[in-house]
Amino acid sequence: MKKFVIIISALGLMTLIACGGEKPAEPSASSNTPAKEEVKKEATETAAKSNRKGRLIYKQYCVICHGADGKLGVSGAKDLSASTITLEERINQITNGKGLMTPYKDILSEDQIQSVAEYLDELRK
DSSP, X not given: OHHHHHHHHHHHHHHHHHHTTOOOXXXXXXXXXXXXXXXXHHHHHHHHHHHHXXXXXXXHHTHHHHOTTSOOOGGGOOOGGGOOOOHHHHHHHHHHOOTTSOOOTTTSOHXXXXXXXXXXXXXXX
């Protein structure tokens, strides 16, 4: 436990040293209003949270056949990095399975399936 506290303290100190003393940039006259910036930030954070959740579920259930990058293709699994199916089609395939793919409707919640389906866009980038 002491080692953990020391490591966390060291990381905090390094962050403080690396970021300390600089003033934030002044907003330009053409920048968005604070309300618009807050909405944009919230949308970005929500998308990132969903992708993070989808990535974790993908790693737990999908990596074994599709691989970390979506290209593995074990037992006929499709190359997800080259997939062109829509979000709705991905949700349907994850929910109901296809070919040898397990249907996840009784394993994952609708929200979890949605998160994984959205995460798959990240594999195509």
